[in-house]
Amino acid sequence: MIEVKNLSKSFKEHLVLDDLSVKLERGKANLIIGESGSGKTTFLKCLIGLHSIDNGEILFDNRKFSIMDDKNIRKFRQEIGVLFQGGALYDYLSVEENIMFPLNMFTSFSLKEKKERVNFCLSKVNLEKTNNLFPSELSGGMTKRVAIARAIALNPKYLFCDEPNSGLDPKTAILIDNLILEITEEFNITTIVNTHDMNSVIQIGSNIIFIHEGKILWRGDKNDLIKSKNDELNNFVFASKLFKTLRNENFT
Amino acid sequence: MLKYLKKIGRYFILMKKVFSFPEKKDIFFKQLFNEFEKVGLSSLSIVLIISFFVGGVVTIQQAINIDDPLIPKYLIGFVTRDALILEFSPTMIALILAGKVGSNIASEIGSMRISEQIDALEIMGINSASYLVLPKIIASILFFPLLVILSIFIGIFGGWIGGISIGVTTADFVLGLQTEFSPFYVTYSLIKTLVFAYLITSISAFYGYYTNGGALEVGKSSTTAVVNSSILILIFNFIITELLLT
Numbered sequence: 001m002i003e004v005k006n007l008s009k010s011f012k013e014h015l016v017l018d019d020l021s022v023k024l025e026r027g028k029a030n031l032i033i034g035e036s037g038s039g040k041t042t043f044l045k046c047l048i049g050l051h052s053i054d055n056g057e058i059l060f061d062n063r064k065f066s067i068m069d070d071k072n073i074r075k076f077r078q079e080i081g082v083l084f085q086g087g088a089l090y091d092y093l094s095v096e097e098n099i100m101f102p103l104n105m106f107t108s109f110s111l112k113e114k115k116e117r118v119n120f121c122l123s124k125v126n127l128e129k130t131n132n133l134f135p136s137e138l139s140g141g142m143t144k145r146v147a148i149a150r151a152i153a154l155n156p157k158y159l160f161c162d163e164p165n166s167g168l169d170p171k172t173a174i175l176i177d178n179l180i181l182e183i184t185e186e187f188n189i190t191t192i193v194n195t196h197d198m199n200s201v202i203q204i205g206s207n208i209i210f211i212h213e214g215k216i217l218w219r220g221d222k223n224d225l226i227k228s229k230n231d232e233l234n235n236f237v238f239a240s241k242l243f244k245t246l247r248n249e250n251f252t
Numbered sequence: 253m254l255k256y257l258k259k260i261g262r263y264f265i266l267m268k269k270v271f272s273f274p275e276k277k278d279i280f281f282k283q284l285f286n287e288f289e290k291v292g293l294s295s296l297s298i299v300l301i302i303s304f305f306v307g308g309v310v311t312i313q314q315a316i317n318i319d320d321p322l323i324p325k326y327l328i329g330f331v332t333r334d335a336l337i338l339e340f341s342p343t344m345i346a347l348i349l350a351g352k353v354g355s356n357i358a359s360e361i362g363s364m365r366i367s368e369q370i371d372a373l374e375i376m377g378i379n380s381a382s383y384l385v386l387p388k389i390i391a392s393i394l395f396f397p398l399l400v401i402l403s404i405f406i407g408i409f410g411g412w413i414g415g416i417s418i419g420v421t422t423a424d425f426v427l428g429l430q431t432e433f434s435p436f437y438v439t440y441s442l443i444k445t446l447v448f449a450y451l452i453t454s455i456s457a458f459y460g461y462y463t464n465g466g467a468l469e470v471g472k473s474s475t476t477a478v479v480n481s482s483i484l485i486l487i488f489n490f491i492i493t494e495l496l497l498t
Contacts, residue, residue, distance in 0.1 A: 077377035088372040
């Protein structure tokens, strides 16, 4: 579990995150939703240590991340898997080498063991026999799946996904969502998904956190979402005609 | 002024991160050999071509300038040798490498920055600065002196061919090469090369590493890296010459 207490972050004079406190649960897909510019990417980057925080505490299973020194942060980060928006695969490495990269850096596995682990991770994302392809040869969905495979290579305790569905067609987006949920439940990972894709929210949202202007305005699951009376949340979630109609049908 | 001081501070902070012990030796050496190819070997052809023709042109110009019966012909070889050892091979080749290798390093690291590949390294717990930059600096420090030595030899060879083309005899040219040869000039040339190699790779890596934005900024970083490393090469050329030759 990740516990965030009174987290604040500002850039120069601009307060981006304002006294956020939240618990992100293990074995669940914790979804952070909000409009562009609401602070959700900053929140994610603070959690993974890419941004320093001004105030507050971040506890990963009771370990204070915010007071760790560089050496401990580096060690601790081996417990974290991150799926970046664009995949962030290393262009000069093949699919196999990309997934093997963290194994080369942090394990003493033999080559055979590493290959077995790579094949296992690839099978988890349904990309068997793509070992020798290079990132430039992959489609958007395949890139994301390889990035997930790389993120789980070291058996992380925490998985962070930044906009996993951006730029994907709806069918592939659902595939990625299901994959994230499956991995989260199977390996009992604390997963945090940063998204503004409402399909994802409905598909996998078991713990949804709505951030608006740097503050948490609402928390709940996908069933609570439909019935919510929060105006900001409803304006955001039911912005499209389709979702408005679905909501109205649900209530009538 | 404060902006420049800030930038210098950031540069030294990056260098502190760069010069840390590699996390995995075998991976570091693999990276280092890749960089030998990228930073050094791939520049071999351009260095050889330029050196050959510049050597030839320097000889022809000297031959025309000292076309006086009172000045011995062997001075043509003498001047060509010293021009190549003292200035052309270390400094001009460094400026060419700043354009070729420097822009390549800045754009490679800059692209990795904007596509979040550097963030991905950091998140894995890897010291991205050391992993990406240290092999480049070491490869260039080890390989550029070899390029400069080759450049001197090929430049002299080009000078010999250029000399023959306008009637300078091989005997005169070789006598000029042997006249008052000071081995310290080669040492001076190699010391300059080591400093220039470090400047080119570290400055280019610095601009690439701190690229912020999109593809346009990668191009800007690359240009700034080349311009600034070229200026610093010229400044340090002056300082080292003052210190070692006067």
